[in-house]
Amino acid sequence: MGSRCTSCGALHLPPRALCPACYGGEMEWQEMSGQGKLVAFTAVYIAPTAMIEAGYGRDNPYCAGIVELEEGPAISAQILGVDPTKPEEIEIGMPLRVAFVRRGAGDEQHTFLAFEAG
């Protein structure tokens, strides 16, 4: 979900309470299609703690990227379905679809934003 400013129409993702374009404070929710394209990426070998706990790291890198949604806004997320050890095979502009990844268990379970190829 993104937020759209009811004053100027600017769309924000992640959603914001205040509009950085016109400083308006009236927002409405907008559901995004979940379709986008890859505009930048990197292979992460030195992972932050949460990703190390998820099994990633020097021996199991992951791909992080910037995804431009078809509605316009761009957001950073893990990119699934690509091989981060072969970055030459990952294409800028490739179509991506949103995926929600759950990690942890019980009260420690959280949902993370990701995108996957296809």
Ligand SMILES: [Zn+2]
């Ligand atoms: Zn605005």
